Amino acid sequence: MPFEWTMAWRFLREGRGQTLFILLGIAVGIAVQVFIGTLIAGLQEDLIQATVGTSPHIVLKGEANSNEMALPNDAEAYLARNAGNFGEQSALIGNWTRLVEALEEEEGITAVSPLAQGNAFAQKGSERQPILIQGVDLKRADGIYQIQDRLVQGLSRLGADDVLVGNALAQKYQLKVGDPLMVELPGGARQSFTISGIFDFGNQNINEAWIFMNIDRAMRLLGYSGRVVQIEVQVEDVFSADVLAEALSRSYAGLTVTDWKEDNADLLVALQSQSSSTYTIQVFVLLAVTLGIASVLAVSVVQKSKQIGILKAMGITSRSASRIFLLQGGLLGFAGSLVGVVFGYVLTQLFLWGTSLKTGEPIFPLVFKILPTLGIVAIATLASIAASFWPARRSAKLNPIDVIRG
């Protein structure tokens, strides 16, 4: 081992209690950083997942109030016009097959799903309940809604007469797979479908109101004449959805593009301020750790002044004398933060265990991320080296003749 390393190591080792206490101090600080970082990241991820995990990040609709509303003059079209369906607010999108294909080519987009959506009623005996028809291409819709994974009964299949219903609706009307479901349009027209599967989206409203239907069937039923209400998109990086949406609205003129961030501005502000306060805590913890190291090493320089003096007399340079203390700072920071990471990890596991005592499942999952943790170790080590600059300078400036006479 090079001379300065050995010297630094011996000084630390012989410091015993002093070294141990500062190591523990660093470890506790880093543990807090790791724990809070993991906690907040987990919480935010959980919130984001709940908000946009299984919903579109970007929605493309026809131009609002456009004059392209010329629906064909037939019975279904009449119904649609008077049914309070979406066609009234914004134009339907025709020629969407090519649009979907084009969108799938765009970079950063992970799923594209056209949607023929419309209001209707589910009828059972004399009871009626409003429902939302979601006419989808099941394979594409799975990319956004993960219907397959959320099916609790039956098959994920949408033939011409099939529908998938939520478990709340199924419970309310005591429906099971294979049962017929009468769907009544606002205009009064009725059609019967067969329930092929029952899903649970973990959301009462959705479970009660949504029914998934084959997209072609839905377009015909709602009188959209081969057009869809909107095209839904999921993206790789949810936080840059707005940038992508902006780009899409430029390249696809005539479409209104909205992204989830517009609709969730409050949530985003909350997340932002949460992140800010996390960083603030971490910075101050780091500052406290750094000051602790600086003060311990400053004391150590005084304690070891005789040793440094004699070493200088024996031929170490001032730079070498300062490096001995920079190395001590670095070693303390590195070792302390590694121990701190272990403590922090234990804390996260304790949190998971503690919060799952009652329900059997933790409040929200914590993902212990290696990269940010390594970042914390690196920053702590660098800060510790920085903290030892002042003691190192004193060590460099120490004049051997001031100490060797006793």
Next chain:
Amino acid sequence: MDPCLLQACEVTKVYGTVVKTKVIKGIDLSIFAGEFISLIGYSGSGKTTFLNILGALDQPTDGKLYFESEEVTAMDDRALAYFRNRNLGFVFQFHHLLPEFTVLENVMIPSWILEGKVHDKRKARAKELLELVGLQDHINKKATQISGGQQQRVAIARSLINDPKLILADEPTGNLDSESTEQVYGLLRDINKTIRTAFLVVTHNDHIAAKSDRIIVLKDGMILRDERVTGKDDEAVWQSVAPRYCKHCQKASILK
């Protein structure tokens, strides 16, 4: 004559910026290879300051210092550190061993600084030196686990590890009892005779001084006397030195 090792030219040292105290007042001195020199004088005569300047631990205010015709006073921090490590050995009143290291490690530190790591050859040499100072049985003890006299002997072994040409010692026995003092001086003299290392020893002990090759007496920052005493009768030399500079004999000399 042996070649000149260290040469001081018109060296002065002034302390203080407002009230200036001239501690060394223009000293010229040459130290030759293999010499055993005693530097004596009252407290405050500038002995230690002069020794620190000669050892390149302190910079003279004026004047130049040469080591084997290389100008030491012109060296930067790095060169000075290397110079001290390579050519000089130090023994101080307080041994200044590093308590974090064992006896053997302490002896090896100067070679370690020089070479960056521990060579087996150096380790063997360190063991040899510890044998020379009679501490072969204590090499793995911590520096704090041995007696004061033993610690000083370790410091002597340490000063020799890089085979320096000159060893500067500042009251190496000032802290030891008389028996240890005799032992340490005997050792220094033996080393001087066998390895031909030059010694400059600051001492208060005039009996020791009397046994040197050369005695330099410092008074008020100037050389009062510089005398080669080799071959002279010990008793006569002691008589010429002691009455004036021995603390204990001071009163007697005034009475005379």
